[in-house]
Each structure stands twice: as structure tokens, then as C-alpha cells.
Amino acid sequence: MFARIDQSKRGQDMTRRDVLKLISATGMGLTLGVYLPVSSAAAMDSAMKANGSLEPNAFVRITPDNRVTVIIKHLEMGQGTFTGLATLVAEELDADWSQIVAEPAPADVKRYNNLLWGPMQGTGGSTAIANAYEQMRKAGAAAKMMLVAAAAKQWAVDTGQIAIHQGVVHHKASDKQATFGQLAALAAAMPMPQPEEITLKDPKDFKLIGKQSLPRKDVGKEDGSAIFTQDIQLPGMLTAVITHPPRFGAKLKTVDASQTLAEQGVVDVVTIPDGIAVVAEDFWSAQSARKKLNIEWDESQAFNKSSKELQADYMELAKKPGLVARQDGDTGAALEKASQVLESHYSFPFLAHAAMEPMNCVAKVTQEGCEIWNGEQLQTPDQTNIAQALGIKPEQVKINMLYAGGSFGRRANPMSDYVIEAVLIAKTRPGTPVKLVWTREEDTQGGYYRPMYYHKLRAGLDMDGNPVAWEQRIVGQSILKNTPFEGFLVKDGIDATSVEGASTLPYSIPNIHVDVHNVELPVPVLWLRSVGHTHTAFSTEVFIDELARTAKQDPVAYRMRLLKGHPRLQGVLKLAAEKAGWGSPPPKGRGRGVALQESFSSFAAQVAEVSITEDKEIKVERVVCAIDCGLAINPDIIKAQMEGSIAFGLGPALMSAITFKQGKVVENNFDGYEVLTMDKMPEVEVHIVPSSAPPTGVGEPGVPPIAPAVANALSALTGQRFHQLPLKLS
Amino acid sequence: MPMTLHINGETHQVDADPRTPLLWILRDKLQLTGTKYGCGESFCGACTVHLDGKPVTACRIKLKSAVGKQITTIEGLNSRVGEQVKRSWLELNVAQCGYCQSGQIMAATALLERNPSPADEDINEALEENICRCGTYLRIRQAIKHAAQKLA
Numbered sequence: 032m033f034a035r036i037d038q039s040k041r042g043q044d045m046t047r048r049d050v051l052k053l054i055s056a057t058g059m060g061l062t063l064g065v066y067l068p069v070s071s072a073a074a075m076d077s078a079m080k081a082n083g084s085l086e087p088n089a090f091v092r093i094t095p096d097n098r099v100t101v102i103i104k105h106l107e108m109g110q111g112t113f114t115g116l117a118t119l120v121a122e123e124l125d126a127d128w129s130q131i132v133a134e135p136a137p138a139d140v141k142r143y144n145n146l147l148w149g150p151m152q153g154t155g156g157s158t159a160i161a162n163a164y165e166q167m168r169k170a171g172a173a174a175k176m177m178l179v180a181a182a183a184k185q186w187a188v189d190t191g192q193i194a195i196h197q198g199v200v201h202h203k204a205s206d207k208q209a210t211f212g213q214l215a216a217l218a219a220a221m222p223m224p225q226p227e228e229i230t231l232k233d234p235k236d237f238k239l240i241g242k243q244s245l246p247r248k249d250v251g252k253e254d255g256s257a258i259f260t261q262d263i264q265l266p267g268m269l270t271a272v273i274t275h276p277p278r279f280g281a282k283l284k285t286v287d288a289s290q291t292l293a294e295q296g297v298v299d300v301v302t303i304p305d306g307i308a309v310v311a312e313d314f315w316s317a318q319s320a321r322k323k324l325n326i327e328w329d330e331s332q333a334f335n336k337s338s339k340e341l342q343a344d345y346m347e348l349a350k351k352p353g354l355v356a357r358q359d360g361d362t363g364a365a366l367e368k369a370s371q372v373l374e375s376h377y378s379f380p381f382l383a384h385a386a387m388e389p390m391n392c393v394a395k396v397t398q399e400g401c402e403i404w405n406g407e408q409l410q411t412p413d414q415t416n417i418a419q420a421l422g423i424k425p426e427q428v429k430i431n432m433l434y435a436g437g438s439f440g441r442r443a444n445p446m447s448d449y450v451i452e453a454v455l456i457a458k459t460r461p462g463t464p465v466k467l468v469w470t471r472e473e474d475t476q477g478g479y480y481r482p483m484y485y486h487k488l489r490a491g492l493d494m495d496g497n498p499v500a501w502e503q504r505i506v507g508q509s510i511l512k513n514t515p516f517e518g519f520l521v522k523d524g525i526d527a528t529s530v531e532g533a534s535t536l537p538y539s540i541p542n543i544h545v546d547v548h549n550v551e552l553p554v555p556v557l558w559l560r561s562v563g564h565t566h567t568a569f570s571t572e573v574f575i576d577e578l579a580r581t582a583k584q585d586p587v588a589y590r591m592r593l594l595k596g597h598p599r600l601q602g603v604l605k606l607a608a609e610k611a612g613w614g615s616p617p618p619k620g621r622g623r624g625v626a627l628q629e630s631f632s633s634f635a636a637q638v639a640e641v642s643i644t645e646d647k648e649i650k651v652e653r654v655v656c657a658i659d660c661g662l663a664i665n666p667d668i669i670k671a672q673m674e675g676s677i678a679f680g681l682g683p684a685l686m687s688a689i690t691f692k693q694g695k696v697v698e699n700n701f702d703g704y705e706v707l708t709m710d711k712m713p714e715v716e717v718h719i720v721p722s723s724a725p726p727t728g729v730g731e732p733g734v735p736p737i738a739p740a741v742a743n744a745l746s747a748l749t750g751q752r753f754h755q756l757p758l759k760l761s
Numbered sequence: 762m763p764m765t766l767h768i769n770g771e772t773h774q775v776d777a778d779p780r781t782p783l784l785w786i787l788r789d790k791l792q793l794t795g796t797k798y799g800c801g802e803s804f805c806g807a808c809t810v811h812l813d814g815k816p817v818t819a820c821r822i823k824l825k826s827a828v829g830k831q832i833t834t835i836e837g838l839n840s841r842v843g844e845q846v847k848r849s850w851l852e853l854n855v856a857q858c859g860y861c862q863s864g865q866i867m868a869a870t871a872l873l874e875r876n877p878s879p880a881d882e883d884i885n886e887a888l889e890e891n892i893c894r895c896g897t898y899l900r901i902r903q904a905i906k907h908a909a910q911k912l913a
């Protein structure tokens with residue numbers, strides 16, 4: 032969910048080397064090159080040999096039962112990383128897919144850091160495959176070398192004569208064969224190959240990578256056996272629910288908990304800086320007793336604005352110049368000379384992540400330190416924040432990694448909000464595990480929203496309709512200012528996550544100016560799946576469509592011409608247009624629209640077909656999506672991520688919004704905060720651009736184009752122009 | 762006073778406030794955590810179970826009204842249709858985060874039990890209240906049709 036570092040450099044494509052340079056420049060430091068940390072068992076050499084297992088590194092464990100366990104350093108939250116990373120290991124190991132088991136890694140930044148983030152363990156920014164591609168392959172290849180060495184020794188033959196096919200080690204001449212399990216103990220005694228000795232397969236020999244559909248490795252999701260944080264049951268565990276202040280910035284004045292404490296099953300009422308927690312034997316006891324709390328809040332300093340007032344404030348601010356995020360040429364002069372000037376503005380509400388599993392965390396605090404159970408997305412920052420809150424060392428924070436029931440960025444909070452809440456509540460009952468469960472209402476009203484934004488755009492066209500100037504102003508809260516990530520992604524006051532997609536506008540226009548106003552509000556904000564692109568793709572792609580229409584040119588051809596020097600964007604645009612039948616008129620009653628966006632180093636274009644129902648409702652009928660994410664590791668997961676991203680993006684496009692009224696959030700459950708339901712899901716066709724480029728992520732890049740593609744399709748159908756999300760027909 | 766519940770073919774004695782939602786009895790008292798909490802207000806379908814074969818949201822059924830009924834949760838879903846639905850789910854790699862999927866599978870099975878070859882509209886109607894934030898709707902639809910075909 033993080034903006035990749037490369038978003039902060041505008042203009043041209045950024046190479047991986049640039050990314051590395053930039054990370055070092057921001058003081059993050061980086062372990063350059065791929066390395067293979069040893070496993071903790073290998074560190075205790077004898078233990079490994081005693082149980083007959085082979086653990087050549089921190090990512091692979093081969094046990095005598097012939098099972099290959101792949102240790103996954105990233106959070107599985109639905110995006111398919113268990114399958115993706117396991118594929119890389121299995122490929123180089125030539126394992127049989129059925130013998131592969133995925134297991135989450137512990138929190139251990141030395142072994143399991145995100146190679147694109149430096150000394151930090153965490154998941155986000157669609158970086159899992161991109162950072163682990165080589166590392167996981169090498170992990171598998173190292174294991175394979177040791178198995179081959181073991182077989183050669185056992186059979187007294189040359190290693191060069193040994194082949195592995197689907198998990199069976201084979202010596203052809205003598206027709207000897209053995210399973211990984213049979214060789215594991217002996218292999219563990221073989222010398223561990225140095226990283227530079229490890230050779231990787233030629234991609235043309237890939238058997239699993241690129242294979243259409245492998246069964247997923249995040250198992251137990253069809254029979255209720257998969258365990259999420261919500262499902263953790265520990266001996267003596269208590270459950271807490273929390274009441275947050277009704278407005279951001281309100282403070283607790285008094286609380287009378289006597290009635291609550293008298294309720295059956297209630298154990299305690301705890302006041303922590305963020306709210307008041309009722310701790311009970313089970314959820315329902317806590318939840319029903321909570322209603323009996325008598326709380327008085329001091330709201331004198333609290334946020335009390337309404338979304339409408341904010342909108343007016345933002346529009347006012349947009350009249351003044353902001354911090355310059357990109358400056359090419361001189362837009363002022365070019366606009367003066369332009370034969371036509373167009374102006375438009377776009378408004379975006381706050382959005383909640385509304386992951387299916389509301390926020391929760393289990394924590395236990397003891398003399399020795401702290402242990403948490405969590406669908407953990409930001410191990411290192413959470414460890415640091417917990418350690419700080421408890422006055423202990425980060426290494427004293429043990430994290431038990433679970434599946435997350437969605438996240439979309441919400442579980443990757445640099446401020447560790449709900450995690451710290453759980454820890455502070457647990458701290459009051461040393462030795463007792465406490466599960467903090469946010470209700471859906473707390474989840475919806477608890478903040479950390481995608482910020483509200485207002486964009487103003489202006490463009491000048493020459494006589495032929497070509498854009499000669501493009502100005503964009505963005506007004507909204509910075510996600511990362513005043514967080515531990517500030518040094519990482521904020522430069523000269525400009526938060527890369529506010530402007531990415533706008534400052535990186537790919538269209539070749541000689542004069543471009545992008546600036547930004549950082550608004551300060553007490554409303555906590557956070558990245559949401561595809562981050563800045565959730566709004567910048569909309570404003571830029573709707574506006575460019577308007578320019579094309581004004582120039583009386585075809586929106587695809589218009590973009591194609593302006594995308595000179597961006598072959599991969601041109602590639603997805605061409606593919607999506609072709610597959611959608613762009614040249615031919617849309618079916619009767621439908622409008623067609625296109626949009627594209629590069630995000631997180633992947634490239635996506637979508638063509639949407641829309642209609643309007645008898646009840647005057649927008650209906651998205653069909654979406655054709657083209658994606659270029661480099662080498663496609665798991666085509667079926669890429670497809671699933673595109674389908675899911677389209678569904679996710681259609682929420683904000685058609686119905687989702689968090690609104691404030693006098694400082695209070697209006698929506699509180701799925702009746703108010705509406706999201707896409709099955710009846711509104713369009714047909715989706717996904718086409719993957721064949722590529723041998725290094726693989727990049729797919730968790731987010733499918734989201735940005737959908738809202739503008741739908742808006743452009745509606746404009747084509749009705750002639751109406753759209754200036755806000757969610758879209759509304761006039 | 763303990764109450765008797767019939768869940769997945771077994772009998773359980775439960776001692777709790779009779780107004781407690783069935784969801785929390787299942788999850789916190791009986792450790793049947795496959796049935797999920799998503800909203801608590803019957804908006805999301807994550808807690809869908811079968812009550813005498815009909816799909817209901819367990820967050821809205823009080824303990825006392827579940828007494829005397831046959832309750833089936835995802836853990837006990839082993840009817841011919843249920844087993845096929847689970848197989849189809851796996852075959853089509855439906856689940857992403859998986860949190861909503863118990864509810865989806867329970868709703869889909871109930872649909873197929875009463876309508877062996879549902880059209881798109883039937884599927885929409887039966888699963889309209891089962892939210893999936895990961896957006897697996899297309900595959901859910903395909904998996905239901907896949908299961909229907911296998912069962913025919």
C-alpha cells in the first residue's frame with residue numbers, strides 16, 4: 032500500500048537502480064543485492080541435523096515427510112503472496128506443487144526485511160513479488176544444490192548427472208531416485224552454497240512460473256479453518272471493545288463505569304489515551320456492557336467541521352499557488368498563447384478501507400516483553416512503536432503472524448493505532464492475553480481515512496487540439512507528514528503520496544505545472560489501496576478525455592500520440608482498446624470509456640462499458656483490463672487481483688464516501704458506508720501483456736483506472752461531465 | 762439455565778444470556794470461528810449459517826430462537842451440495858483474503874439446495890447481501906455455476 036519510492040521522481044520511468052539510490056538518499060539505507068539469510072535453526076546447526084530437516088536458508092525447510100515449507104516474509108491479505116513467493120521457490124527447486132506448504136515468517140527484520148524498503152519488514156506498495164523475485168528463487172536454488180549434492184554423494188555419482196523433476200531426484204544411468212524428504216538429512220550436511228555460486232534457471236525453462244492456474248497456498252479459506260486475528264483463542268484470554276471519542280480531538284472528561292462493571296462477564300474498564308475499553312470474558316459481554324458506560328467528553332478542542340465546509344475551504348485554498356511538485360517549461364506563457372483554455376475541478380471524499388475483518392489485535396504483556404497476534408503488515412514499525420509505548424526493546428516484541436481479512440493499507444499504519452491500543456489494554460493485565468475487537472462501527476468511524484482532496488486543472492490546446500500546457504493543483508492532507516515515514520517519502524514539504532500520478536503525468540506536454548497544498552486537520556489519514564493514484568488517476572484521466580473530446584479526437588488515439596516514450600503504457604492501452612472492440616460502436620444503450628495509469632511500476636489500462644438503468648442508476652456492464660506487470664508469475668492471481676481491484680475501485684466510483692457533519696462521521700456501518708455488492712459487479716476480462724521484464728506488483732495497479740474509465744464512458748453516453756466521486760447522474 | 766443447541770449434527774449445552782446473538786455463541790462459547798463477524802447488523806453476510814437449511818445471518822439470530830433448530834455452520838457443511846461447492850471454490854481459486862468466504866459458501870450452498878441451476882439474477886438475489894471487499898464476486902458466480910454443473 033505504500034507508494035513506491037519511485038513515485039517521487041517525476042517524468043520518465045525510473046530504473047531499479049534509481050530506486051535504490053533514492054532510498055539511500057532518504058537515509059533508509061539498503062541491503063544492496065539479494066542475500067540469503069540463514070534460518071534460525073541453521074544457526075543452531077545441531078538442532079537442524081537432529082531432526083533430519085534441511086534448512087538451507089531462512090525461506091526453505093525440507094522435512095523428512097517430504098514436505099517443502101516456504102517461509103513467507105509478507106502478509107497474506109488476499110493478494111496471493113503465499114502462492115506467489117512459494118511459486119518462486121518451487122520453480123527453482125523443481126518441487127512438486129503439491130508438496131509445497133506456505134508458512135508465515137516471524138518478525139525478524141534481519142532475515143525478512145522488504146528489500147525495496149531497506150531495514151524494514153513489511154508488506155505494501157505492491158512490492159512483494161518485485162523485492163522477493165530473485166531472493167526467493169535463490170532460496171529454492173540453494174536448496175536444490177544441496178539436495179543434488181546429497182544425492183551425488185549417496186549414489187557416488189557426479190552432480191552433473193543428477194536431475195530433479197517434480198520433486199523427485201533422479202540419476203538416469205543407474206535409475207536411482209529419491210524424494211526430497213529422503214535426502215533432507217544428508218543434504219543438511221552438505222556445504223551451504225554461497226550466494227554467488229547459486230545459478231538460476233533460464234526463464235525459458237520455467238515450469239511453474241507463468242503457469243495458468245496453480246491452487247493457492249493460503250489454505251483453509253473454504254472450510255472455516257483459516258485463522259484470522261479475530262479467531263484467536265488463547266487460554267484465559269479476555270476480549271476488549273473500545274469506545275473512541277465522538278469527534279477527532281475530543282478528550283475524555285469523566286467516565287462512570289459502575290453500571291458496566293456490574294454486568295455479567297465484565298472484568299474491567301480501562302482508560303487509554305485513545306478511548307475507553309471494556310474488558311470482558313467474551314465479545315458479547317463486553318459489547319453489551321459498553322452501552323452502559325456513562326461518558327462525558329470535552330469537545331471544546333475537537334474537530335467540528337462538515338465535509339461541505341471543508342470543500343469550501345479547499346476551493347478557497349486552490350486559488351493560491353501551492354508547493355511546486357513539477358515544473359516543466361512555462362505554463363503561464365503557454366496558456367496565454369493557447370487557442371483554447373479548458374478548466375476543470377474534481378472533488379474526492381474521505382474513504383474508509385472497510386476491510387472485511389474489522390481492525391483487531393491480540394496482545395499479551397509480560398515481564399519478558401510483549402507478544403502480539405495480528406495480520407501484521409508493518410512488523411518493524413509496529414515493533415518500534417510497541418517498544419516505545421511499553422519502554423522495552425523492539426526485539427522484545429514477538430509477533431505471531433496471521434492471515435488478514437483484507438487490509439487495503441489499513442493494517443499498515445505507521446502510527447500503529449489499534450495495535451498500540453491492544454497493547455496498552457493488555458498492559459493493565461500482565462500475563463493475560465487480551466483480544467481487542469473493533470466493531471464495524473468503530474472501524475468505519477475510527478479514522479485513518481484516505482484523505483479528502485480537491486483538484487483544479489487547467490490546460491491549453493493549440494489550433495490542432497494538442498495540449499501545450501497543463502496545470503494541476505491538489506489540495507488535501509498529507510498522509511505521511513508527522514509520521515515516522517515522513518523522512519522516507521516527504522521532500523521539501525511535498526508528500527509523494529499526495530501527488531503521485533499527477534506529478535508523474537506521462538503525457539508529452541511541453542509545459543506542465545503541478546503544485547500541492549497540505550491541509551492540516553485533526554482527522555487521521557492513511558494510504559488506501561493505490562494511494563495517491565486513487566484520486567490523481569481520476570482527475571488526470573477524466574481531464575485528458577475532455578481535452579480529446581474538445582479537440583474532436585478519439586480518446587484512445589489522442590492518448591496514444593501523447594504517450595510517446597512510454598511504450599508500456601501504449602502497450603496496455605492498445606491491448607485494452609483492441610480487446611474491447613474500441614473501433615466499433617458500443618452495444619446499443621451503452622457508452623464506452625477508457626483510462627490508464629502507471630502505478631507501483633506496473634501499467635494498467637481499462638475500457639469500461641456503462642449503461643443507465645430504468646431507475647436512472649449507473650450500471651457498469653463490462654470492463655476490459657490490460658495489465659503489464661513484467662513477467663507474469665501467477666497469471667491466475669494477476670487476473671484475480673485485476674477483478675478484485677475493479678470491484679474495489681467501483682466502490683468509491685459509485686457509492687462509497689465518508690462524510691463529516693459538525694465534526695462527526697455520518698456513516699457507521701455498511702448501510703451508510705456502501706460498498707460494491709455482487710449485483711453491481713460488471714463482467715471483467717483481463718489480458719496480461721506478455722513480458723520478460725522484471726516482475727512488478729499487481730495488488731494495487733488495477734484500482735486507479737476504473738473510476739475514470741467509468742466516468743469517461745458515462746460522458747460518452749450522456750454528454751455529462753463529472754467533477755466528483757462518487758459519480759452522480761444529473 | 763443452559764440451553765440446548767443442535768449444531769452440525771451435535772448437541773451442545775450453552776449457558777449464556779438468551780439474547781446473545783448466535784454468532785457470538787458459535788465463536789466465543791463453542792470455538793466455531795469459521796463463522797465470521799463483519800458488521801453485527803445483518804448487512805454483510807459474513808456470519809451466514811443455515812438454520813433448518815435456510816441461510817440466516819447469525820449476528821441477528823438470538824440464542825433463544827436458535828433452540829430446537831438444526832444449525833449448520835461452515836465447519837459442518839458436508840452435504841453433497843456443500844462438498845461440491847467447496848470443491849468448486851478451490852478449483853476456481855475464489856478466495857482472496859477469505860474472510861467473507863464462509864458466509865459466501867453457506868449462502869451459495871443454500872441457493873443450490875433450493876435451485877439446482879440458478880441464473881445470474883438468482884445468484885445476485887441470493888448473494889446480494891454477502892459483501893466481499895476483495896471483490897471475488899465474479900468467481901463466486903462462476904463457482905456456483907461450476908458446482909451446479911457438477912451436481913447435475
Ligand code: FES
Binds near residue numbers: 803804805808818
Ligand atoms: S456479521 Fe452478520 S451480517 Fe455482517
Ligand code: FES
Binds near residue numbers: 109856859893895
Ligand atoms: S475474499 Fe476478502 S472479503 Fe471476500
